[in-house]
Every structure is written in C-alpha cells, then in structure tokens.
Amino acid sequence: MSPPERLVLTVALDFDGVTYPFTRAVSAWAAETGRAELPAEPDAWAYWREAGLDDNEWAELLGAFADDDGYRREAPYPEALEGMNGLFDAGCDLLGVTSRPPSRVVHTSTFGWVADWMLPLRAVLIGPNAKLEAECDLVVDDDPEVLAALDDLGEAAGLLLDRPWNREADGPRVGWGELPAAVAVLADAVAGVPPSERKWALVDAVADFFCEAPVQDW
Ligand SMILES: [Mg+2]
Structure with a gap:
C-alpha cells in the first residue's frame, strides 16, 4: 500500500490573538x-x-x-475563519495549538468553540508545551517569545501574525490576508526536501519570503 499523498504543509495555528479574539x-x-x-x-x-x-x-x-x-464567547476573527478555510481547501493539514492551561474547563471551551464554528482543524493541542511539541511545519503565533522558542527548541518554523500588541517585535510578520499566499510559497520552497532538513529549509524560506531588496553597497 503506497503512503498517502503529502499535504501541502502542516500548519499549527495559535488560538488567542490569532484565531480567537x-x-x-x-x-x-x-x-x-x-x-x-x-x-x-x-x-x-x-x-x-x-x-x-x-x-x-x-x-x-x-x-x-x-x-x-x-x-x-466570541466568534473567530472573520479574516481568520476565511483564511483557515482557504488553507484547508488548498490542501493544508491544520492543527490548533494553545498554551492555555490544560484544565477540564479549558478543554471543554476550546473543543466546544472549534465545534461551534466547524473549524477545519485535524487536532487541537493544549498546554504549555503544545506549540513546541506539535508535529508540524509551521506555527503561526502572535507572541514573539513563542517564535524565539521555536527557533531554539521547536520542531517547526514560526511565523508572527501581525497584531497591535506585537508591533515592537523585530522580524517578519504576516496578516491573515497574506497568509495563504505565504504558505503556498513556503510549501513550494520545501517540496522534496527530506524531513530531517525541512525545518531549516522552511526557516530559510520564511527569511527569503520576507527579505527586502538588498541595499547595494557601492
Ligand atoms: Mg496567542
């Protein structure tokens, strides 16, 4: 039996500040x-x-x-709902990841919200290490510290979602409107790359995607 065809990318989406207002x-x-x-x-x-x-x-x-x-209690950000469905329809494998404390009430609210809005998430991981341990290619988060931790310890590359509360952070950022196009470019960049090299190929592809035209040094 041949293995199932690889999806475009496995993308883990943070909840608070990314999909949940x-x-x-x-x-x-x-x-x-x-x-x-x-x-x-x-x-x-x-x-x-x-x-x-x-x-x-x-x-x-x-x-x-x-x-x-x-x-x-809140509906998803409209642009996040549209973006999630777009990524799913484009073939992405989507996970939900959150550092919310993993109590029973948090599990109930989180899974209930995903069901309320029929979000196309294959799995939801809850807890302080969820974002570092998620088996995925890319984590989209609004917390610059999560991205720094991913660089050092994580399994995946990170992408900072642009929000008013993280504008002081350095580095590339993306809005929901640009995310599907960015994911498509990143998926192309790592097509055929062996799994062991995939994270760093993605980190490089993220840097390339966001790099500005080099300043010419005369
Ligand atoms: Mg967040």
Whole structure:
C-alpha cells in the first residue's frame, strides 16, 4: 500500500490573538463582571499592567474567565475563519495549538468553540508545551517569545501574525490576508526536501519570503 499523498504543509495555528479574539473577549467579560477595565485592542503585550493589574491578579482573572466559558464567547476573527478555510481547501493539514492551561474547563471551551464554528482543524493541542511539541511545519503565533522558542527548541518554523500588541517585535510578520499566499510559497520552497532538513529549509524560506531588496553597497 503506497503512503498517502503529502499535504501541502502542516500548519499549527495559535488560538488567542490569532484565531480567537482573546483581548476582546476578556475586555467584554471583565467589564460585564465588574472586574477590570481592559482595552479590547491593546497596543502592548503586558497590557493588564497598564490597567493596574499585577501578574498574579491577571492570572487569577484569567482563571475566572476560563471558568466562565470565556474561551467560547466570541466568534473567530472573520479574516481568520476565511483564511483557515482557504488553507484547508488548498490542501493544508491544520492543527490548533494553545498554551492555555490544560484544565477540564479549558478543554471543554476550546473543543466546544472549534465545534461551534466547524473549524477545519485535524487536532487541537493544549498546554504549555503544545506549540513546541506539535508535529508540524509551521506555527503561526502572535507572541514573539513563542517564535524565539521555536527557533531554539521547536520542531517547526514560526511565523508572527501581525497584531497591535506585537508591533515592537523585530522580524517578519504576516496578516491573515497574506497568509495563504505565504504558505503556498513556503510549501513550494520545501517540496522534496527530506524531513530531517525541512525545518531549516522552511526557516530559510520564511527569511527569503520576507527579505527586502538588498541595499547595494557601492
Ligand atoms: Mg496567542
């Protein structure tokens, strides 16, 4: 029996800030419950500190948010829903990955949300190491630290999804509108590359895809 034909690329998509409008969900929930005033579209990573919460208070707030089914309350970003379906229809194998704490309520909300929106994900991995351990070619994330960790330790290349809260980070970034075209170019770049060389071929292809015209040094 011959092996199944290889899909274009296996792409792991982060949830919060990539497919799920996490900041909007937390902001609305925190206002409804009278817990805090938080921006729906923050322009900094640790934005809860600007709102007067320390890191422990933020963690406690997120626990209560999760317990209240907060990870299931918002629709996906429309462009993410369209982009996910486009990638799937183009032959990509899609995974969902999230560092949400793997409690039963988080599992229920996360898997429930994927079902609510009929998202074309083959598998969902939840937990602090999910993004590093996912067997995939590319991880799309909005957290620059995740991309740095992938470079050092991960199985896959990373791509930073452009959001207002990560604009201070260096390096290439992509919006949902450009992602399907970027994935197609990357898939072509690594076609036929042996699995053992695939990650670094992809890292190079990401750099090539985003490189600007070289400055001529006269
Ligand atoms: Mg995220």
